[in-house]
Amino acid sequence: MARKIIPIGPYHPLQEEPEFFKLHVDGETVVDIDIEIGYNHRLIEKIAESKSFDQVTFLVERICGICSTSHPFAYVNAIDDLLGVPPPERALYIRTIIGELERIHSHLLWLGLAGHFLGYNTVWMWAWRYREPVLDIFERVTGNRQSYAMMKPGGVRRDMFEEDFPWIKKTLKDLIPKVDMFKGAVMDDPVIHARTEGVGVLTKEDVRQYCAVGPTARASGVAIDVRKDDPYAAYDKVEWKVITHEGGDVYSKLIVRILELYESIDIIVQCLDKMPKGPIDSGIKDIPPGEGIGRHEAPRGEVVHYIMADGGNSPARHKIRAPSYMNIASNKKAVIGETISDAAIILAAVDPCYCCTERMTAVDYKTGKKLMDGQDLVKLSQEKTEKLRGRHNMPPLQ
Amino acid sequence: MKRQAIIENIKVRSGKDLLKFTDRSKNRIYFTINKTILPQIAKYLFNDAKARFSTASGVDTRKAIEILYHFSVDDIGLFISLKVILEKPDPEVESLLPLFKAAEWIEMEMHEMLGVNFKGHENMNHLLLKDDWPEGNYPLRRDK
Numbered sequence A: 001m002a003r004k005i006i007p008i009g010p011y012h013p014l015q016e017e018p019e020f021f022k023l024h025v026d027g028e029t030v031v032d033i034d035i036e037i038g039y040n041h042r043l044i045e046k047i048a049e050s051k052s053f054d055q056v057t058f059l060v061e062r063i064c065g066i067c068s069t070s071h072p073f074a075y076v077n078a079i080d081d082l083l084g085v086p087p088p089e090r091a092l093y094i095r096t097i098i099g100e101l102e103r104i105h106s107h108l109l110w111l112g113l114a115g116h117f118l119g120y121n122t123v124w125m126w127a128w129r130y131r132e133p134v135l136d137i138f139e140r141v142t143g144n145r146q147s148y149a150m151m152k153p154g155g156v157r158r159d160m161f162e163e164d165f166p167w168i169k170k171t172l173k174d175l176i177p178k179v180d181m182f183k184g185a186v187m188d189d190p191v192i193h194a195r196t197e198g199v200g201v202l203t204k205e206d207v208r209q210y211c212a213v214g215p216t217a218r219a220s221g222v223a224i225d226v227r228k229d230d231p232y233a234a235y236d237k238v239e240w241k242v243i244t245h246e247g248g249d250v251y252s253k254l255i256v257r258i259l260e261l262y263e264s265i266d267i268i269v270q271c272l273d274k275m276p277k278g279p280i281d282s283g284i285k286d287i288p289p290g291e292g293i294g295r296h297e298a299p300r301g302e303v304v305h306y307i308m309a310d311g312g313n314s315p316a317r318h319k320i321r322a323p324s325y326m327n328i329a330s331n332k333k334a335v336i337g338e339t340i341s342d343a344a345i346i347l348a349a350v351d352p353c354y355c356c357t358e359r360m361t362a363v364d365y366k367t368g369k370k371l372m373d374g375q376d377l378v379k380l381s382q383e384k385t386e387k388l389r390g391r392h393n394m395p396p397l398q
Numbered sequence B: 001m002k003r004q005a006i007i008e009n010i011k012v013r014s015g016k017d018l019l020k021f022t023d024r025s026k027n028r029i030y031f032t033i034n035k036t037i038l039p040q041i042a043k044y045l046f047n048d049a050k051a052r053f054s055t056a057s058g059v060d061t062r063k064a065i066e067i068l069y070h071f072s073v074d075d076i077g078l079f080i081s082l083k084v085i086l087e088k089p090d091p092e093v094e095s096l097l098p099l100f101k102a103a104e105w106i107e108m109e110m111h112e113m114l115g116v117n118f119k120g121h122e123n124m125n126h127l128l129l130k131d132d133w134p135e136g137n138y139p140l141r142r143d144k
Helices: A044-048 A053-061 A070-083 A089-118 A121-142 A162-188 A190-196 A204-210 A250-274 A323-334 A340-349 A354-359 A374-391 B002-017 B035-048 B103-114
Strands: A003-008 A019-026 A029-037 A290-298 A301-309 A315-321 A361-363 A370-373 B018-025 B028-033 B052-060 B064-073 B078-087 B092-094 B117-119
Touching: A003 A340, A019 A340, A029 A323, A029 A340, A044 A053, A044 A315, A053 A070, A053 A315, A070 A089, A070 A290, A070 A301, A089 A121, A089 A190, A089 A250, A089 A290, A089 A340, A089 A374, A121 A162, A162 A190, A162 A250, A190 A250, A190 A340, A190 A374, A204 A323, A250 A340, A290 B078, A301 A323, A301 B052, A301 B064, A315 B052, A323 A340, A323 B103, A340 A374, B002 B018, B002 B028, B002 B035, B002 B064, B002 B078, B028 B035, B035 B064, B035 B078, B035 B092, B052 B103, B078 B092, B103 B117
Parallel strands: B028 B078, B092 B117
Antiparallel strands: A003 A019, A019 A029, A290 A301, A301 A315, A361 A370, B018 B028, B052 B064, B064 B078
16 A cells, blocks of 8 residues: 555644644554644744843743743743742742642643543543633632743742632642542543553653653653752652653553642642741842753653843843653654554644644645545544444443 | 762763863753763763753854753753853754754754754754745854
């Protein structure tokens, strides 16, 4: 059978990070993949050089729409590193809470989309429904449901109020049975096992070669987590554990993300209990010449910000490295040898951006005739789940 | 202690090619080395010290192009930055792609943004900029 190319991407108005995958397929099997990025390159690093240190916090918050606090978090860590002065303790706890709330909503968002791709649309609707209370907490604490503008060099921009704490704790406690339900659904459903176990495997050596980070690495048994390895904010002041799983497949990535939800809830509750009273901002006036490196464990992995200051009011150089930059490249390993119907879930398993897959069209190489589009590919994936459910004598989902 | 051993090893391996060493803090150290020994030191860090390549950042200081290669030794939380200084007008350095795949994209990015040539990189095409971007026009250069 002739080789065909299935392009995935690059644009969709909903996309978090536009990217373009070209799947080279031979029959049903993916034999090669080309990855192209840069479709929405905004030169934020260059723009940062013309903004004041304070403004850069808002600028980098616009890098990502889903984990919007990851970049400001890493950026303020870089400024702290440059100054060598930690912010007030209360600010550290507030930063931690915001970072972990973000992890919860981001993982739930991913879980919902993973469900959709596998044909479990109920999982999709439920996961997003249970994500709403988390956004409500954001709204109460920060005034925003997204792009919270909480981070600030030397502290945080807004204080948290003690009278909100019981409500926040209750809202998070109510989330635990829902996470239990998802955990049970993933672990007990033979079809989810069949669709995800052994699919899109990334070995430890692959993780090392591609220097993958975050849940993508942890699902291959590589226990790296900046929060533990190079503690910042209040992560060394609370009890929690790094979640790993050995499989390296899509199933392991599901498990790691679900189990991380419990840890995040636990971290937030501990932070609320332990948060000391006091100032939230150290009132930085000037940034002296020097270099600073800030890291933050975003929901998708390590974010790195490097700041070079020359004594002026703006960074002389600002280098940003997002986790997907490393993780997306690892798809080259994960997807080759798998079938097209599994490609959607494998490419999505590193949590790059699901919407990318919405704009795919398969074109016959020779005739240029359209064979499939994005919806067809999702349908293909969902049909596979239905077939497997039939084999397990389970009722159809749709 | 692993941290001290890594510092000593890099010092010994670099010899007179170590231009500067800065012990910034418990988790941040910087080495400025001669570009000729970069592959050797990177190899030591990646293969022997089991460091993870985190990223690299290039900057045009007007006099020269400086590249910092950031490595993370995750088990001890140490972040090591190797700085190499590349002479203008034709900055060039060995590619680290033969050592690890993770260098592929970042070297392509530094090539198109700063005009650095990475010797031994098989795919020196555009990563972020469009394919018909004018030749010799580097957005992060500060020549003019």
